Amino acid sequence: MEGQNLSAKGPLGELAITYPREVKVDREESGLLKVKKTVETRRANQMHGLFRTLTDNMVVGVSKGFEKRLQLIGVGYRATIEGKDIVLNLGFSHPVKMRIPDGLQVKVEDNTRIIVSGYNKSDIGQFAASIRKWRPPEPYKGKGVKYADEIVRRKEGKAGKKK
Structure with a gap:
């Protein structure tokens, strides 16, 4: 994780994603990634759902495919x-x-x-x-x-x- 960029590397490959300013990602101590909204707007709600799913697809993709x-x-x-x-x-x-x-x-x-x-x-x-x-x-x-x-x-x- 670097600012608004996140990259995932696994046995199948490497993927990267850039988050919009309405969304941020935090890594918990357990290793889980949490996608959170920075503001409460309709666009933030849309971006939150989209980028949560894109992050999940990215992590699952590079590990399992x-x-x-x-x-x-x-x-x-x-x-x-x-x-x-x-x-x-x-x-x-x-x-x-x-x-x-x-x-x-x-x-x-x-x-x-x-x-x-x-x-x-x-x-x-x-x-x-x-x-x-x-x-x-x-x-x-x-x-x-x-x-x-x-x-x-x-x-x-x-x-x-x-x-």
């Missing part, structure tokens, strides 16, 4: 890893190639399950969202890229002709 799981659902939908790229076949006329960012690890299981892991939670979520954005799950057949814990609400198709 995070992961996001994605599933590819659809005939012919599959993923492979080629060097530092992930290649997605999602029913387009061309395969989709995406560069894996530094600090993230990507594994593919059974060609249809993707695991994005690393120590920076926001980077993991951003990369997983960019993969999902290519083919979000659609409500009629459920095809697309979805998070493993996501539930896709299905819709009925056309009612058909009445006789």
